Amino acid sequence: MNLDLRWRLGLTFGLLVVCLLAVYPPAEKIHLGLDLKGGIHMVMRVKTDDAVKAEIDLAQEKIRSALGEKGLAPAKISADGMNAILLEGVDAARVGEIRDLLTRQFGQYSISTPGAGRLRLQLKPNEEAAIRDSSVRQALETIRTRVDKFGVAEPTIQRQGSGARADRILIQLPGVEEPERVKDLIGSPAFLEWKLVKVPPGVVAEQFRPPDNPDALVQMFGGRLPDDVEVLPQDVTTADGKALRLYWPVTKNSPITGNDLKNARRDQDRFGAPAVNFLLSAEAGRRFQELTRKYQGQLLAIVLDRKIISAPRINAVIAEQGVIEGGNFTLESAEDLALKLRSGALPAGMEILEERTVGPSLGADSVRQGIVGSAVGSLVVILFMLVYYRTSGGNAVFALVLNILMLLAAMAYLGSTLTLPGIAGIALTIGMAVDANVLVFERMREELRLGRTVKAAIGAGFQKALATIVDSNVTTLIPAFLLLAKGTGPVKGFGLTLFIGILANLFTAVFVSRTLFDLVLSLRPRMDRLSI
Amino acid sequence: MLQVFTHANFRMMYRTKWYFIAFSCLSIAVAAWAMATRGFNLGIDFAGGTAVQLKFREHPPVEELRAALEKAGLGDISIQAIGDAVDNEVLIRVEQRRPRGAATGSEGGEISGEILEALKSKEERAAAQAGKIDLNMASRATLQEWLAQHLQPAAATGEAAQKAGEIAEALIRYRTEHKGLFGSLQEVASVPGVPQEAAALLASQSTLGRFAVRSVEFVGPTAGRELLVNTGYLIFLSVLGILLYIWFRFHKWLWGVTAIIALLHDVFIAAGMVALTGKEFSLTVVAALLTILGYSINDTIVVFDRIRENLRLYREVEFEEVVNASVNQTLSRTMLTSLSLLIAIVALLMFGGEKLNPMSFTLLVGVSFGTYSSVFVAAALLVIAARRFGSKYVKA
Numbered sequence: 001m002n003l004d005l006r007w008r009l010g011l012t013f014g015l016l017v018v019c020l021l022a023v024y025p026p027a028e029k030i031h032l033g034l035d036l037k038g039g040i041h042m043v044m045r046v047k048t049d050d051a052v053k054a055e056i057d058l059a060q061e062k063i064r065s066a067l068g069e070k071g072l073a074p075a076k077i078s079a080d081g082m083n084a085i086l087l088e089g090v091d092a093a094r095v096g097e098i099r100d101l102l103t104r105q106f107g108q109y110s111i112s113t114p115g116a117g118r119l120r121l122q123l124k125p126n127e128e129a130a131i132r133d134s135s136v137r138q139a140l141e142t143i144r145t146r147v148d149k150f151g152v153a154e155p156t157i158q159r160q161g162s163g164a165r166a167d168r169i170l171i172q173l174p175g176v177e178e179p180e181r182v183k184d185l186i187g188s189p190a191f192l193e194w195k196l197v198k199v200p201p202g203v204v205a206e207q208f209r210p211p212d213n214p215d216a217l218v219q220m221f222g223g224r225l226p227d228d229v230e231v232l233p234q235d236v237t238t239a240d241g242k243a244l245r246l247y248w249p250v251t252k253n254s255p256i257t258g259n260d261l262k263n264a265r266r267d268q269d270r271f272g273a274p275a276v277n278f279l280l281s282a283e284a285g286r287r288f289q290e291l292t293r294k295y296q297g298q299l300l301a302i303v304l305d306r307k308i309i310s311a312p313r314i315n316a317v318i319a320e321q322g323v324i325e326g327g328n329f330t331l332e333s334a335e336d337l338a339l340k341l342r343s344g345a346l347p348a349g350m351e352i353l354e355e356r357t358v359g360p361s362l363g364a365d366s367v368r369q370g371i372v373g374s375a376v377g378s379l380v381v382i383l384f385m386l387v388y389y390r391t392s393g394g395n396a397v398f399a400l401v402l403n404i405l406m407l408l409a410a411m412a413y414l415g416s417t418l419t420l421p422g423i424a425g426i427a428l429t430i431g432m433a434v435d436a437n438v439l440v441f442e443r444m445r446e447e448l449r450l451g452r453t454v455k456a457a458i459g460a461g462f463q464k465a466l467a468t469i470v471d472s473n474v475t476t477l478i479p480a481f482l483l484l485a486k487g488t489g490p491v492k493g494f495g496l497t498l499f500i501g502i503l504a505n506l507f508t509a510v511f512v513s514r515t516l517f518d519l520v521l522s523l524r525p526r527m528d529r530l531s532i
Numbered sequence: 533m534l535q536v537f538t539h540a541n542f543r544m545m546y547r548t549k550w551y552f553i554a555f556s557c558l559s560i561a562v563a564a565w566a567m568a569t570r571g572f573n574l575g576i577d578f579a580g581g582t583a584v585q586l587k588f589r590e591h592p593p594v595e596e597l598r599a600a601l602e603k604a605g606l607g608d609i610s611i612q613a614i615g616d617a618v619d620n621e622v623l624i625r626v627e628q629r630r631p632r633g634a635a636t637g638s639e640g641g642e643i644s645g646e647i648l649e650a651l652k653s654k655e656e657r658a659a660a661q662a663g664k665i666d667l668n669m670a671s672r673a674t675l676q677e678w679l680a681q682h683l684q685p686a687a688a689t690g691e692a693a694q695k696a697g698e699i700a701e702a703l704i705r706y707r708t709e710h711k712g713l714f715g716s717l718q719e720v721a722s723v724p725g726v727p728q729e730a731a732a733l734l735a736s737q738s739t740l741g742r743f744a745v746r747s748v749e750f751v752g753p754t755a756g757r758e759l760l761v762n763t764g765y766l767i768f769l770s771v772l773g774i775l776l777y778i779w780f781r782f783h784k785w786l787w788g789v790t791a792i793i794a795l796l797h798d799v800f801i802a803a804g805m806v807a808l809t810g811k812e813f814s815l816t817v818v819a820a821l822l823t824i825l826g827y828s829i830n831d832t833i834v835v836f837d838r839i840r841e842n843l844r845l846y847r848e849v850e851f852e853e854v855v856n857a858s859v860n861q862t863l864s865r866t867m868l869t870s871l872s873l874l875i876a877i878v879a880l881l882m883f884g885g886e887k888l889n890p891m892s893f894t895l896l897v898g899v900s901f902g903t904y905s906s907v908f909v910a911a912a913l914l915v916i917a918a919r920r921f922g923s924k925y926v927k928a
Binding site for chain 1: 585642644645648671672673674677681704707708709710711712713744745746747748749750751752754755758759762765766769770773774777781815816818819822823825826827829830831833834837864865868869871872873874875876877878879880882883884885887888891892895
């Protein structure tokens with residue numbers, strides 16, 4: 001046996017051992033995709049418009065108070081489009097002064113004069129982009145915290161997309177099977193506010209019954225709501241099980257919000273029903289104390305994401321500690337609300353773009369079917385090769401096995417996930433793996449038929465088939481690579497296994513198979529018949 | 533020595549080739565007709581909407597389900613049985629529509645919840661009202677909490693919680709191994725790892741919903757559109773890549789053109805058969821079509837290479853004859869390589885399960901036609917072109 005052959009044999013079997021080690025034990029080394037192990041896959045979009053709108057709302061208030069302090073308040077301040085503020089009825093004599101003040105205090109805005117007595121503050125594009133970006137980052141952090149507290153093993157929570165699509169968040173939660181609960185847990189902003197109920201004039205707080213249509217409520221106020229009052233809905237279920245939506249008049253401003261919370265946990269109310277217990281920061285506790293003292297006997301609405309949970313009467317002075325009750329909570333929903341409140345509110349609403357939940361039983365079925373499908377395919381191909389090419393077929397079978405091992409080892413080494421279409425990719429690789437061998441063997445047979453010696457036939461077979469082997473593999477590599485690089489989700493997994501499989505194929509066909517033939521030749525140099 | 537077509541000498545490239553051309557034209561016509569009249573059964577990836585796969589304990593009452601969903605006002609619904617009849621599985625699809633707003637706090641994806649809610653039977657609702665837990669729907673966490681509460685309400689901490697966790701684990705494992713569904717309450721009692729007291733509690737205080745959820749998919753309008761654009765881009769790049777390769781590989785443009793015609797023929801017919809059979813046209817089917825694009829060209833390359841080689845060897849022989857000889861010489865390897873791939877694909881089609889079926893089917897059609905076309909379309913067209921334009925365009 002010459003040195004070169006020894007090297008090649010060593011490399012081949014070394015590779016075999018390395019691959020075996022890399023793959024064993026497969027259950028640990030091969031990462032299964034969510035479609036195989038079960039879980040939730042979601043792509044969500046942060047509605048960054050919300051964050052911009054919140055900034056514009058806040059800025060309006062700030063402008064009003066800044067100008068008000070100096071006695072410069074214009075007749076009207078309103079939002080102009082999504083990212084600008086319009087000041088109307090500005091005192092013409094003092095426009096310069098106002099401009100100076102706004103320029104100094106509101107550097108994020110560029111100021112223009114669209115007409116007499118009017119000023120327009122446009123949010124600068126880079127500032128707007130920064131607000132959007134930070135809202136996505138904040139949402140990402142909040143979702144991470146919520147998922148951590150929910151207790152999911154190995155979650156994937158990532159920002160996705162770029163440019164105009166940089167508002168995407170990918171969430172993968174293996175093993176979780178309650179999509180409805182998770183969607184609520186992750187997607188709801190959980191912005192909590194306390195607002196005083198402003199009962200219509202002439203109505204005693206305890207006797208106020210919110211109507212089930214907003215117009216009726218406005219009528220109770222004599223046709224026009226006061227400026228500082230807004231209407232918020234409450235969803236209730238009547239005793240006979242009918243869903244009803246009630247409308248409450250509440251103050252526009254919220255003296256206490258979720259931002260003031262220090263802690264929240266699931267608790268029970270006086271009747272043993274699930275409720276959420278909260279703890280405010282010391283400073284907010286003092287404000288709450290003042291508020292509850294001042295408005296004792298009135299109704300205080302607890303508002304979550306612009307919907308009223310309940311509006312209990314203030315019976316006693318409350319400081320840091322209190323309870324949110326009467327929201328028809330179940331154990332689960334009380335627990336989840338406490339969790340969301342502890343994790344903080346999302347800076348903007350979320351939209352689900354895509355959701356795929358696979359139950360663990362379906363995943364297990366898919367794995368089983370995929371393995372059976374591939375295994376049956378392999379066995380029949382192996383059988384076919386052995387029957388058709390006899391001993392030489394054994395060579396091809398070794399190459400096939402090494403090929404699959406290399407494919408799996410590469411997957412394990414790269415830490416890539418195996419998806420269901422990925423299994424299909426492996427099955428195709430099995431089908432194509434023997435192609436190269438067929439090309440070489442057919443060439444060898446032709447050469448033998450022409451009366452060449454075994455050694456010459458083997459050499460010529462490999463040499464002449466090489467160009468064709470490279471050719472046929474390259475053409476399949478093109479779409480495989482594109483699916484891998486540009487495909488989405490499961491299809492990417494197909495591209496991946498096909499791509500790696502074809503590369504492994506090239507290697508085993510050109511190098512490993514040749515080495516085995518050379519081994520046989522060196523053991524029996526005078527061989528005059530080849531079992532092919 | 534076992535061999536096929538060792539000394540094959542079929543006269544394929546003479547008059548017979550017109551039969552093949554006719555067959556191909558017919559296949560293309562059928563494919564075009566299917567795509568034009570039947571169209572594709574677009575999967576949720578492209579059409580958007582919600583799909584929920586349910587497994588029932590008994591034969592699913594499809595008409596009743598349909599009525600319940602229609603009553604819930606969910607719009608355009610399709611209910612279809614999938615898998616074998618004994619699997620009792622249905623796939624419910626609801627068309628895309630504008631989100632009605634925040635039922636779950638976040639927009640989009642709320643329809644799956646509405647579907648499940650609408651499908652609950654009266655008995656299931658009553659059981660839920662009575663505080664009974666549905667063992668076919670409960671998740672591990674819910675089950676554990678419920679057990680901890682009900683087994684020892686007074687001391688639902690520490691040891692009891694751990695025990696509840698173990699029982700829940702045992703039940704869920706059993707359920708997962710049995711297609712995600714308990715058939716009867718007796719079955720629950722027999723699950724290994726569930727102690728008597730828990731079994732007794734479950735027997736009286738639990739219920740078995742008539743179905744379990746196997747999967748839920750939702751693709752919103754934005755995501756669907758993006759997927760479509762992305763797929764179009766992918767197809768474009770693949771075709772471009774293959775064209776570049778062909779251009780690089782064949783120096784005579786007529787060879788390239790015939791190779792491309794053969795290629796399009798395969799992909800077109802495969803897509804047509806997907807339309808004809810009404811198989812779901814999903815992302816994986818697109819992946820299959822692209823794979824055909826790559827695979828089917830390589831048989832053509834082998835045949836063309838051999839033609840070129842022989843043209844150099846036998847300069848004085850008629851072009852038709854050279855092509856015929858080349859096709860015969862490569863026939864055996866063309867058939868064999870395709871055969872091994874077809875074996876793998878058929879195995880996948882038979883055993884790979886429902887999800888991979890449309891993909892395997894597309895591959896089966898595409899690879900079969902790919903093999904056929906490299907011989908009977910590509911080579912035949914080359915002969916016809918040689919006749920029509922004169923051999924200076926085709927001879928190397």
